[in-house]
Amino acid sequence: MTTTLTATTSAATTDPAPADLLDVDFYDFQTRLTDTEQHALRGIRAFLDTEVRPFADEHWERAESPRRLVPQIAELGLYGNAFPETQQFDNSAVFRGWVAMEISRADPSTATFIGVHSGLAMTAIAVGGSDEQKAEWLPILAAGEQVAAFGLTEPGHGSDTAKGLETTAERRGQEWVLNGAKRWIGNGAFADLVVIWARDVADDQVKGFLVRTPTAGFTGTKIERKQSLRAVENADIVLENVVVAESDRLQRIDSFRDLAVVLRLTRADVAWQALGVAVGAYEGALAYAKQRMQFGKPIASFQLVQQKLADSLADITASIALCMRVSQLQDEGEQRDHHSAMAKAFVTKRMREVVARSREICGGNGIQLDYGVARYFADAEAVYTFEGTYDMNSLIVGRAITGIPAFV
CATH class of the missing domain: 1.20.140.10 (Butyryl-CoA Dehydrogenase, subunit A, domain 3)
Structure with a gap:
């Protein structure tokens, strides 16, 4: 469903204008960034104050992810800015932290969307993927051409996932068959690619799989009635005999x-x-x-x-x-x-x-x-x-x- 959003101004306040340094940065920590990083951060802050913050309440109230922002966020280089394959300029983890803070300052739901797509899914591919997998997926995801999700948490397992993961992966020749369920999967209601984590029935070790959607046996259902991060479209995911090629298993993840x-x-x-x-x-x-x-x-x-x-x-x-x-x-x-x-x-x-x-x-x-x-x-x-x-x-x-x- 497509909806039209209108920018809103607080009934009691006006949003703070972009500045070189935030007043809340009481000890001027931001000056530790390079000049290039500070310039980029100012541009990101201006974008957030004009394109994200004015619409955030309405997205939140409607429980709709701000999908219209996907290409604009890509143009700013906010997807995959930690990886050599997709960096728009050389930057530090400190800079990327400030970017995450600025996005969340404007809208925590937008920050979570980016955190799942870029921080979790793209990092999983960058850390655990083969050279071929990185070359295939990182540019696509960095450009915002497709949206990714990260499927780890399960209905019965969160904190004990390391030992309690119930989703299974069974190898059959050059294919794997996945069965199980995932819960609270950010972006999972509309993602094009979901990184699914499952336990190999042969060696009892956790492995990662790149599951394209829609795939036969894969179902993602939006979780309703949330009262926090409402503009993040979390999903319940069910995997019933989902077939994944060995070439779509993250090749550098074995446990x-x-x-x-x-x-x-x-x-x-x-x-x-x-x-x-x-x-x-x-x-x-x-x-x-x-x-x-x-x-x-x-x-x-x-x-x-x-x-x-x-x-x-x-x-x-x-x-x-x-x-x-x-x-x-x-x-x-x-x-x-x-x-x-x-x-x-x-x-x-x-x-x-x-x-x-x-x-x-x-x-x-x-x-x-x-x-x-x-x-x-x-x-x-x-x-x-x-x-x-x-x-x-x-x-x-x-x-x-x-x-x-x-x-x-």
């Missing part, structure tokens, strides 16, 4: 340990995305506090409101520092699972607190889309949960501290 490399990289991106959610809510609350009058003065003049703003900015600043360092470690080739896990756990926890304070500042208006906070408040819950729950990421860090796994 869950190989898959974990993909998750390590993307988990850091989710930390940046969570930071963007916090920044978006904080900026909405700050603008509201400056304009909302009570007792004859703006509520921004009240001590308790200023304390909430100061606490939120401190949480955001600490989160930027953590995100910056984990991305620097990625650039240096030193990033480990526990680095990404700590960033994801810490930043999503701080994000939750920032969006809660922001909603408090807006009072009753904080639950209405028109005032620039409610969407972030709702979306934060999904970001807090996906790519590893707070508890699981904490246990990854705990294992690194003690040397003792405590997952069960």
Whole structure:
């Protein structure tokens, strides 16, 4: 179904204009980017402020993914900007983190769409694919000619996927037969390609498969009635004797340990995305506090409101520092699972607190889309949960501290 969207302006605020540095970047971390990266980031921010932010509430309310943006996002080079095959210019993991933050600051649903398509699916191909698979798929996906999804989570398995994956893959000559089910698969309701993760019945190891849609036996059904990231069209996927050629098996993925490399990289991106959610809510609350009058003065003049703003900015600043360092470690080739896990756990926890304070500042208006906070408040819950729950990421860090796994 095609719908016409109209740009909306908040009933109480106007969106902040693009600037060289965000006011929320209190310690000027962004100056660590190269001049080229800063210039590119300004252009991306301008695009987001004109083409994404004004329509985000309507997409969210209709529970429709912003598919019209797919080619425009491709033109900006936002798909596959981590891979030599598809980079528009040489850039750092730190830059890519700032980009993820900026997109999420404008709209967490759009950030999730890009994170699934580029961060998860394209990274899986870039890390686990053969040279032929990378040459075939990465340019197509980077150009936005097709949309990809990442099928790992199952109806009965999320945190225990490493050992509990039930979807099976059985090799028959030069083909594989996949059977099972997946749940909460972002972009899965309309994707052209889904990276499906299944357990090889022969060796009990996890392997990845490039499944084109539609394929016989593959069904993707949009999950309805969501109250978080509503503009992400998650799907329930059923695989019934889906036949995949050996040439469409990711050739460099032979175990869950190989898959974990993909998750390590993307988990850091989710930390940046969570930071963007916090920044978006904080900026909405700050603008509201400056304009909302009570007792004859703006509520921004009240001590308790200023304390909430100061606490939120401190949480955001600490989160930027953590995100910056984990991305620097990625650039240096030193990033480990526990680095990404700590960033994801810490930043999503701080994000939750920032969006809660922001909603408090807006009072009753904080639950209405028109005032620039409610969407972030709702979306934060999904970001807090996906790519590893707070508890699981904490246990990854705990294992690194003690040397003792405590997952069960």
